[in-house]
Amino acid sequence: MNRRVFPGIRTDSPPGGVTWWFKQDEIHAATHVHGGPEFIPWHRELVNRLEELLRQINPRLSLHYWDWTQDPRAVPNANLGGGAVGALNLFTPDFMGYGGPTSAPIGEPWLSAGYYVPGANPHRDGSGNPADSPRTVVRFVAGSPASAANDNAILAAIDFPNMRRSLEIVHNAMHGFVNMGSAHVSFRDPFVFLLHSNVDRLYARWQTDPAHPERLDPNVVYGSESTDARINSNIRPWSGAPPTTRPWAPPENQQVVKTYKHPTVVAPPRYDTNHPAIQLVVANFGYNAGGWRVERHPRLVVDLTGDRRADIIGFGNAGVWVARNNGNGTFQSPQLAVGNFGYDAGGWRVERHPRFLADTTGDGRPDIVGFGNAGVWVSRNNGNGTFQLPQLLVGNFGYDAGGWRVEMHPRLVVDLTGDRRADIVGFGNAGVWVARNNGDGTFQDPQLVVDNFGYNAGGWRVERHPRFLADTTGDGRPDIVGFGNAGVWVARNNGDGTFQAPQLMVNNFGYDAGGWRVERHPRLVVDLTGDGRADIVGFGNAGVWVARNNGDGTFQDPQLVVGNFGYEAGGWRVDMHPRFLADTTGDGRPDVVGFGDFGVWVARNNGDGTFQPPQLIVGNFAYIAGGWRVDMHPRFLADISGDGRADIVGFGNAGVWVSISI
16 A cells, blocks of 8 residues: 555645555544544544555455454454464564554564655655655554443443444543554554454444444434534545545545435444344335235245345236346346236135245256146246246146145145256145156156155144155255154155155154144254254254254254243244244354344354354344234345355335345
């Protein structure tokens, strides 16, 4: 930054030829915004602009911060490289330079980089010209870092005036701890940006408190100081307001006129300690926005185009509507993609006609599969979020064709053979029926493959006995897993769409074996450890129970892994509190995600089938926090940003809301 210069020469008026680095000192010394309501947002603008300059040098760079509750001479538990962890001193000749207890020049690496020049003539303090180097930059470190209590008081402030006063007090004290000289010269020391990034980080965390969405509103965030003339003034010097500083003055005239209420100033940068934000991304698909109803209009969040970013799909009155992902977590306006599969368009009903998204052709893009009156209809994906006209491909599995009923006969669309093309599986009266995919998106006639797991064959009931398809052996082909009266039964996949006879694998998680109830105790079959073999997860009375897969399709005894998310442990209810398994960290192992009363709770996966204690990550999407209801507002976990981490997607009153995982 000290090798790149702004336009002009030092003898211009106002001076030109100032390096990118010395410009920071010029800006700060000339404006000196302290002690007022604009102190925090002005320094945010300064920090943001420095990061923009850094990224012109290297787009991958981000400006770091110093957590001032830690001593920068011995930051604990730091990543030292090569897998080593220990105390880290920031004041070394290859990073921040001198950090001793008495005032002395900051030394390397800054001296050889020209951040000051001993004996310089002319020099900054003699000429007053920002293009001239200072003769020295001094620093000393003496005293103690801030306390966690200091930070907590800042974050607990009820409004902006109280928050910014508390923050500036600690900021001033930290300038004394890491002493970089007076306010007029401190911005010659690179460490000052680590300090001010932390000021902005705390402001950003205060802003992103999910209980206070108004703190993201430019017209409200400053509270009683919103009408203060300083907040409503143009930001110096970048708006061109005096004192004039190039290039935001003649002759370059690169002024950007904005006040402290400008969205780019109010919007918090993405620090790793921010509370996740919640944003309205589509003003449709909602209870009020569009008149969508759970009992009429299924909605899903699925990647339709193969770009690894989920799109929004809704089965509305007029047919299937799609809002394509723009690739950055925002969405296009909904488009009618198929004039069928809808409440009016086709007469499809939730209580009669299940609808799915599944890849039937092997192109990696899901097709629409609907179980209608006459059988199974498929609308093939064109690859761009549009679909072909529906075709009747199986004259069975339907309300009239076969007499299949939602309240009696679960149906799934899953690849049974490992050819990447979904087959049709139905749990009928006589057992499990399969219609094999021919490899081209058409299907064979249904075959009875297991004379169990059925309404008559085994006495299985939707309201008592959940059934899943999941790979329990690691061969890439899903097995049938049923939670029956006596426990968990598994019928292993032979690899060709047929199955072995069911075996009782776990004497628990059942209607009689353990007293598990559909209306109280959700159960899932998911690979928790990354070994490619599904484990059993149950949300019981006492919390979350896991039966680990032994690696051969058999299971260990259930273990209580989280004393929460349960009917009694936490008071979680099926009709109030949805619970999921989803990878929120990108490590390939699903975490427990629960939508509780006061927000979204996550218990992170330790990688071995155990979990960390739950943490509240978003104060919204919940029964009390936000007023979300199971019978009105579907919620999902899906990767909409393409970073491999599950984001929260909720269909609320006003439309589709999203909280991106960070």
